[in-house]
Amino acid sequence: MPSIGLIGYPLEHSFSPQYFAKKFESLQLNDWQYKLFPIASIHTLPDIIRENPDLIGLNVTIPHKQSVIQYCQQIDEEALQIGAVNGLIIQRNHKDNFHLKGINTDWMGFYLSLKNALSFTPHRALICGNGGASLAVQFALKKLNIPFQIVSRNGAFTYQDLSEELFQSFQLVINTTPVGTLNNSERILPLHYEAINADMFFFDLVYNPEITPTMELFMTHGASAKNGLEMLHLQADLFWQSLNSK
Secondary structure, rough: OOOOEEOOOOOOOOHHHHHHHHHHHOEEEEEOOEEEEOOOOOHHHHHHHHOOEEEEEEEEEOOOHHHHHHHOEEEOHHHHHHHHEEEEEEEEEEOOOOEEEEEOOHHHHHHHHHHHHHOOOOOOOEEOOOOOHHHHHHHHHHHHOOEEEEEEOOOOOOOHOOOHHHHHHOEEEOOOOOOOOOOOOOOOOOOOOOHOOOOOEEEEOOOOOOOHHHHHHHHOOEEEOOOOOHHHHHHHHHHHHOOOOO
16 A cells, blocks of 8 residues: 655644545545654654655655755755755665655745745745745745845844844745744744735745734735645645656
8 A cells, every 4th residue: 555644743734634635536546545754853764664664755844854865865956956855755675775865846836836926026035934945945036036035033144133124125025934833832923013014925834724823914914925835735746746757
């Protein structure tokens, strides 16, 4: 019985099992399964693959998109340039001998979803967060020729460095962090909400809940907003295509 799955932590919020269950049904792959592996440490990955010989691929989410690279024997060119992996294609010689190919479909999922949403080209973007998802977003924005600034809690440029005047200069604001995810203790990003205007667009990679608290604040102040559900679907389809062309 072939299966694919998801590694990350936590995973209670994930829509991936529902999405792939519908895909399996539509393709009449009645014996396929989608499994969740909520692992806090990436070092348990080899054991998961050995203990689940039916696994042929894994989606990778927060917080493992960068640390998983150490287990890949092969990485596609885009994932290598990005420095983050959100999909693993598993090839086996036998149960305990496997080859992992790392891919990144996040960047194209974001790229396509953003293009679907925008009716203008932003002259500058603010990326909230500097993890694996942020790296994919940065790659996509470079492809779109949109300059960006990264802000994070512990990076070179922090939320304390982000003045109200500077915040107003961004037409596009992107959340690549788990802030606002269902059951996450942090509900909103520490931004200058009083400075939001109708020319801003907020893209939240979080998709559960459908409208995050930060999205709601942007919309309340006249800006447009979009969640990450379409991006999830697009990157999942790209992963599925890669899995079936291995």
